[in-house]
Amino acid sequence: MLFNASSSSDPDGTVATYTWNFGDNTPEETGILIQHQYANQGTFNAVLTVADNRGGTDTDTLVVVVSGTVSIIADLEGIDIFYPNPLTESKELNIGYTLKKAGVVTYEVRNYLGQQVWSSQRNVGTGNIQERIQLPFLAPGPYIFLLRAPEGNKGQKFLVTE
Numbered sequence: 541m542l543f544n545a546s547s548s549s550d551p552d553g554t555v556a557t558y559t560w561n562f563g564d565n566t567p568e569e570t571g572i573l574i575q576h577q578y579a580n581q582g583t584f585n586a587v588l589t590v591a592d593n594r595g596g597t598d599t600d601t602l603v604v605v606v607s608g609t610v611s612i613i614a615d616l617e618g619i620d621i622f623y624p625n626p627l628t629e630s631k632e633l634n635i636g637y638t639l640k641k642a643g644v645v646t647y648e649v650r651n652y653l654g655q656q657v658w659s660s661q662r663n664v665g666t667g668n669i670q671e672r673i674q675l676p677f678l679a680p681g682p683y684i685f686l687l688r689a690p691e692g693n694k695g696q697k698f699l700v701t702e
Contacts, residue, residue, distance in 0.1 A: 541604070542654045542684065542695075543574045543586065550592040557591045563604070573652045575684050575695030578604065631700065633673040633685060642666050643690035649675060652682045675700075 545558045560569045562576050563584035569576070578584060586602045639645075642665045649658040658675060678700045687694045 541576055541578070542650065543576060543588070543602075544652070544654050545572045545574075545588055545590065546652050548572075548588070548590045550590075550596075553593045553596075555590050556593045559589045559591075561587045561589070563587065571682070571697055573650075573654065573682055573684055573697065575686065575697075577693065631675045631678055633675065633698070634670075635673065635685070635687070636668065636670045637687060637689070637694070638668050639664060639666050639689055639691065641690040645669075645690075646686075646688040647671075647673065648686040648688070649678070650684045650686065657683075 543560060545560075548555050548558065558570060558572050560571075560574050560576070562569075562578070563586055564578055564580070564582075566576075576586075584604045586604050587599055588602075589597055589599045591597045635647075643663070644661055645664050647658075647660045647662075648656055651657050657678070660673075662671075680700050682697065682699050685696045685698060
């Protein structure tokens with residue numbers, strides 16, 4: 541699931557931090573745009589806490605109901621995105637992951653609003669996969685890279701600067 545706090549605002553200052561608690565005993569995460577996968581079925585309270593530059597806080601709760609088949613991110617042995625963070629002039633993602641099942645993988649880049657800005661599909665085999673992806677058209681801002689593979693999905697945040 542993609543959780544998006546970009547509509548959060550502060551009438552007397554600026555939002556300084558965004559902290560997510562997904563209600564499933566996983567570690568809290570920080571950021572405007574967070575990819576989170578629930579490992580079990582059930583009802584969860586996803587709580588967003590925003591703090592402003594003056595120390596004020598506010599929370600919002602979303603009830604998440606997970607039913608049916610659940611894709612578990614941990615099924616993938618791993619995905620690593622190696623890049624200068626933040627991404628600068630080259631705007632190149634160097635990714636690596638290991639697959640036990642051959643098949644079609646989809647790469648996606650989504651902006652902070654959760655909108656897909658780039659996608660590509662490839663047929664891959666098993667084992668260690670390494671790819672270099674050029675994204676020269678990306679404007680500065682936060683993004684999420686998503687990998688959808690035969691054995692599961694995985695997401696990774698990254699930032700593009702000028």
